Amino acid sequence: MSARKTDVRKNWLIVISAMFILSPIVIFITFSKTEGLSSQQKVENRTQALSTTATFFLGLAVMIHAYVAAKRVEASQKSAIAAEKTNEIETQNTQLAQERLIAERFMTAITQLGHESVATRTGAIYALERVAQDCPKEYWTVMEILTAFVRENGERNRQEEETEEKPARIRTDIQAALSVIARRDAEKDQPNQKINLRYADIRGADLHKANLQQADMRGANLTEVDLRGADLCEADLDGAKLSGALLYEANLQSTNLADANLCGANLNRAWVCAANLRAANLTGATLRGANLQGANLYKANLQGSNLKGTNLQGAKLFLANLQGAKLGKANLQGTGLIGANLQQANLNGANLQQANLNAAKLQQTEVFFANLSEASLREADFRGANLMGTNLQMAILHEANLCGANLMGANLNATNMSDVKLEGAILTGVKNLEPHQITLALGDDTTRLPDNVQLPTHWTRIG
Numbered sequence: 001m002s003a004r005k006t007d008v009r010k011n012w013l014i015v016i017s018a019m020f021i022l023s024p025i026v027i028f029i030t031f032s033k034t035e036g037l038s039s040q041q042k043v044e045n046r047t048q049a050l051s052t053t054a055t056f057f058l059g060l061a062v063m064i065h066a067y068v069a070a071k072r073v074e075a076s077q078k079s080a081i082a083a084e085k086t087n088e089i090e091t092q093n094t095q096l097a098q099e100r101l102i103a104e105r106f107m108t109a110i111t112q113l114g115h116e117s118v119a120t121r122t123g124a125i126y127a128l129e130r131v132a133q134d135c136p137k138e139y140w141t142v143m144e145i146l147t148a149f150v151r152e153n154g155e156r157n158r159q160e161e162e163t164e165e166k167p168a169r170i171r172t173d174i175q176a177a178l179s180v181i182a183r184r185d186a187e188k189d190q191p192n193q194k195i196n197l198r199y200a201d202i203r204g205a206d207l208h209k210a211n212l213q214q215a216d217m218r219g220a221n222l223t224e225v226d227l228r229g230a231d232l233c234e235a236d237l238d239g240a241k242l243s244g245a246l247l248y249e250a251n252l253q254s255t256n257l258a259d260a261n262l263c264g265a266n267l268n269r270a271w272v273c274a275a276n277l278r279a280a281n282l283t284g285a286t287l288r289g290a291n292l293q294g295a296n297l298y299k300a301n302l303q304g305s306n307l308k309g310t311n312l313q314g315a316k317l318f319l320a321n322l323q324g325a326k327l328g329k330a331n332l333q334g335t336g337l338i339g340a341n342l343q344q345a346n347l348n349g350a351n352l353q354q355a356n357l358n359a360a361k362l363q364q365t366e367v368f369f370a371n372l373s374e375a376s377l378r379e380a381d382f383r384g385a386n387l388m389g390t391n392l393q394m395a396i397l398h399e400a401n402l403c404g405a406n407l408m409g410a411n412l413n414a415t416n417m418s419d420v421k422l423e424g425a426i427l428t429g430v431k432n433l434e435p436h437q438i439t440l441a442l443g444d445d446t447t448r449l450p451d452n453v454q455l456p457t458h459w460t461r462i463g
Contacts (some may be wrong), residue, residue, distance in 0.1 A: 106131050106138065113149060121173040125149075129180045139188045146177045147196050154201035154221075170204050178202060182210030182230075189214075194236075373411075393432075417441045427453075 105127060112124035125146065132142040153174055181195060189195075195215040203221050209229040217237050224244040231251045238256050243263040250270045258278040262285050269289045277292075279299045286306040294314045301321045311331045319339045329349040337357045348368040358378040362385050369389040380400045387402075389409040396416040404424040413432035422443035427433065428450055438453055444460040455461075 110145065113145075118171070118173050122176045125173060125176045125180060129183075136188060139185070140190045140193065143181065143184060143189075143195060146181055147200075150174055150177050150181070150197060150202065151200045154199070170202060174202065175205060178205050178207060178210075182207050182212070184211055186211060186213050412437065422447045 109124040109127040109131065112120050112127075115121055115124070128142045128145065132139040153171070181197075184195070195212065197215060197217045197220050199219040199221075200217070201221045202225060203223040204225065205222075206226045207230055208226050209231075210227065211231050212235055213231050213233050215232070215235045217235060217240055219239045220237070221241045222237075222245055223241050224246075225242070226246045227250050228246050228248045229250060230247070232255050233251050234254045235252075236256045237260050239259045240257070241261045242257075242265050243261050245262070245265045247265055247267045247270050250267070252267075252270055252272045252275050254274045255272070256276045257280050258276050259280060260277070261281045263281050264284045265282070265286075267285060267287045267290050270287065270291070272287075272290055272292045272295055274294045275292070275296070277295055277297045277300050280297070280301070282300060282302045282305050284304045285302070287310050288306055289309045290307075291311045292315050293311050295312070295316070297315055297317045297320050299319045299321075300317070302325050303321050304324045305322070306326045307330050308326050308328045309330060310327070312335050313331050313333045314335060315332075316336045317340050318336055320337070321341045322345050323341050323343045325342070325345045327345060327347045327350050330347070330351070332350055332352045332355050335352070335355045337355060337360050339359045339361075340357070341361045342357075342365050343361050344364045345362070346366045347370050348366055350367070350370045352370055352372045352375050354374045354376075355372070356376045357380050358376055360377075360380045363381055363383045365382070365385045367385060367387045367390050369391075370387075371391045372395050373391050373393040375392075375395045377395055377400050378398045380397070382400060382402045382405045384404045385402070386406045387410050388406055390407070391411045392407075392415045393411050393413040394415065397418075397420045398416055399419045399421075401421045402425045403421050406426045408426055408429045409431065410427075411431045415437065417437045418440040420441040422441050424446045425443070426448045428448050430450060433450060433453060435453060438449065439456050441456075442459070443456070444462055445455060446462060447455075447459070449455060
């Protein structure tokens with residue numbers, strides 16, 4: 001207590017004491033002058049004196065009580081402030097103790113990562129995960145340590161023996177590190193920082209439902225990795241090896257897979273919208289029911305791939321190799337297929353409305369009942385193709401090669417057939433064919449026309 005506060009309290013006590021002593025005297029003197037008063041007036045005067053004295057002492061008592069109460073409140077407040085400060089100090093001490101403990105756990109785990117025992121290394125990895133959970137500020141450091149561990153141990157992440165028939169399994173501690181990375185909370189990532197698994201060798205790893213958003217996995221070896229349901233949105237897999245990988249229902253939206261090897265990979269029902277698959281190898285891959293809307297597949301190799309029911313609307317497949325691919329009932333509306341190789345492919349029931357197939361190779365292709373309305377087919381090669389029942393309404397076939405093609409039952413309403421080669425083609429039963437369309441086309445007497453259409457006079461007659 002300061003000297004100033006002590007002096008104030010001392011002064012107040014003197015004032016109250018003086019009032020306590022002097023007030024009764026003043027009252028007594030005031031009411032003691034009774035000369036010339038009658039007996040009745042004297043009695044009233046004494047009564048008034050007693051009443052005034054009582055009122056004074058009552059007021060004084062109230063003042064003293066209020067003063068005491070105020071001092072109690074002040075004391076309580078001081079006690080509360082002192083308790084709060086004590087709690088703050090205790091909290092700070094607890095936090096410091098926790099931070100020291102976490103630092104000790106952190107350093108111990110890092111040291112154990114270099115241990116010879118796989119079990120010890122695995123335990124250290126899970127210890128680091130707990131550190132990341134308990135101390136958010138160490139989260140990104142832990143992620144960097146674990147990804148570095150995976151990268152640096154990639155060359156020796158195989159179990160002892162490996163043969164062509166039986167690939168070696170991934171090492172237990174590497175799998176543990178990948179499992180921790182896969183469970184990461186992307187919201188805690190550092191700004192402009194990405195999970196770095198570049199050139200990591202993690203063949204055969206289990207990354208089922210892994211969170212690998214925006215991860216940098218350029219050149220990584222992900223052969224036969226289980227990525228079912230994994231989130232690879234906006235990840236960079238440029239040049240990555242994904243042959244035989246399981247990507248069923250994986251999220252590959254806006255993912256960079258340029259030059260990636262996806263030979264034999266399973267991408268059924270995968271979400272690959274706006275992904276970059278430029279020059280990617282998808283030979284023998286399965287993409288049934290996958291969504292590749294707006295994807296870039298320029299010069300991609302899809303030979304023998306299964307794309308049944310796939311959504312390729314607006315995708316870019318310029319110069320892509322789709323030889324022998326299965327595209328039955330696929331959605332290729334507005335798709336760019338300029339110069340694409342679709343030889344012996346199956347496009348039965350596919351929607352190619354407004355697609356661009358200029359200079360595309362479609363020899364021996366099956367195109368039963370497909371929708372090619374308003375499609376651009378300039379200089380496309382349909383030799384020996386089966387276009388039975390196909391809708392070619394308002395399509396542009398300028399200079400296309402349909403020699404030996406089967407167009408039975410096809411809809412040729414307003415189709416542009418200028419300079420189309422029809423030698424040996426079958427047009428019996430076609431719908432909405434006008435004489436002027438045939439006149440603009442090129443053919444000979446091997447062309448089988450509808451009964452109501454005459455062979456143009458300028459056509460070659462072999463027989």
